Amino acid sequence: ETGVTQTPRHLVMGMTNKKSLKCEQHLGHNAMYWYKQSAKKPLELMFVYSLEERVENNSVPSRFSPECPNSSHLFLHLHTLQPEDSALYLCASSPTPTGNQPQHFGDGTRLSIL
């Protein structure tokens, strides 16, 4: 149990569907992150939120839309995705986004686009 919970664990969707990934952290952290991991590749940072404000958007296509309603919850809204978006999506949190504190990861959502 890492203190970071992601739902759902698996998601299959068509290219025209709209779905959302959810992340919740119980660690009292102020920074949350979305990462994407394509098949057996390193994780790539997508978004960083600090105290509910987006502080980094790593050139992610607009079909991925993050939302951070409070410091404990982070969503990734998905619409009109492409087959190459099939990947493992991991959420993480850290006390602050200063880069000198460890990040704690959830178990991920494995997304398959048909």
Next chain:
Amino acid sequence: GIQVEQSPPDLILQEGANSTLRCNFSDSVNNLQWFHQNPWGQLINLFYIPSGTKQNGRLSATTVATERYSLLYISSSQTTDSGVYFCAVGRNQGGKLIFGQGTELSVKP
């Protein structure tokens, strides 16, 4: 940006053997973490070690920040150690972690 190189890319061990995984990075960092990703995709925090040495059971890690490398030692390996080991580094840049390509470890019974 910072480059992170891990070696070896693949490693096959017999159960009980010891191994050393290496992570080189191209610039100074203030965050370095080692992770184990199991076959189910779960990313498990092993060490937060921007400098110095830490030990946790059969695993230990050493980071020599001035020489820009870190080592992960696995002793008396077990089949459950199989998976991919990632090194990730960060600087004071919005919390961004940069991951290496990983070392895929397979421990045979």
